[in-house]
Amino acid sequence: xxxxxxxxxxxxxxxxxxxxxxxxxxxxxxxxxxxxxxxxxxxxxxxxxxxxxxxxxxxxxxxxxxxxxxxxxxxxxxxxxxxxxxxxxxxxxxxxxxxxxxxxxxxxxxxxxxxxxxxxxxxxxxxxxxxxxxxxxxxxxxxxxxxxxxxxxxxxxxxxxxxxxxxxxxxxxxxxxxxxxxxxxxx
Numbered sequence: 001x002x003x004x005x006x007x008x009x010x011x012x013x014x015x016x017x018x019x020x021x022x023x024x025x026x027x028x029x030x031x032x033x034x035x036x037x038x039x040x041x042x043x044x045x046x047x048x049x050x051x052x053x054x055x056x057x058x059x060x061x062x063x064x065x066x067x068x069x070x071x072x073x074x075x076x077x078x079x080x081x082x083x084x085x086x087x088x089x090x091x092x093x094x095x096x097x098x099x100x101x102x103x104x105x106x107x108x109x110x111x112x113x114x115x116x117x118x119x120x121x122x123x124x125x126x127x128x129x130x131x132x133x134x135x136x137x138x139x140x141x142x143x144x145x146x147x148x149x150x151x152x153x154x155x156x157x158x159x160x161x162x163x164x165x166x167x168x169x170x171x172x173x174x175x176x177x178x179x180x181x182x183x184x185x186x187x
Contacts, residue, residue: 032083036112038084056093066085089168090161117169136176
């Protein structure tokens with residue numbers, strides 16, 4: 001019994017570490033929405049499953065997605081439309097059966113790959129300040145892609161698809177204006 005009790009603090013710490021990415025999202029609503037969030041927003045609540053199924057089965061370039069999303073210009077800003085088009089270009093089509101399985105489980109969002117905002121929350125702030133190390137960086141797509149070639153960033157456990165999603169989101173949405181970031185998160 002005494003030996004088993006020693007593991008309780010270890011298990012509590014392990015559970016807290018697993019929960020950090022979810023907790024890290026709270027308070028970051030000021031960041032521009034990512035493609036997954038924008039997609040679910042335009043599909044409504046509950047999402048239009050026929051439209052989501054069509055999107056999930058379609059492969060387009062970013063420019064083609066921009067044209068296909070023209071009907072949503074009233075609901076999204078130009079930057080949001082570009083963010084959504086970039087996300088869809090990198091992440092669609094989904095693997096066969098993924099959307100259906102998530103629908104049966106009642107977790108449609110789980111079928112969609114993480115977007116740039118989620119990847120920033122879950123990857124950047126473990127090593128450096130989200131503000132100075134990410135939010136204030138003014139880089140184009142090529143520069144964000146090259147960032148993953150630096151020694152420290154090469155070791156980040158992200159797929160090539162996730163790196164591309166992150167890079168495109170960041171090129172469109174960064175840098176942020178200092179006044180748009182809550183003062184307590186600036187440095």
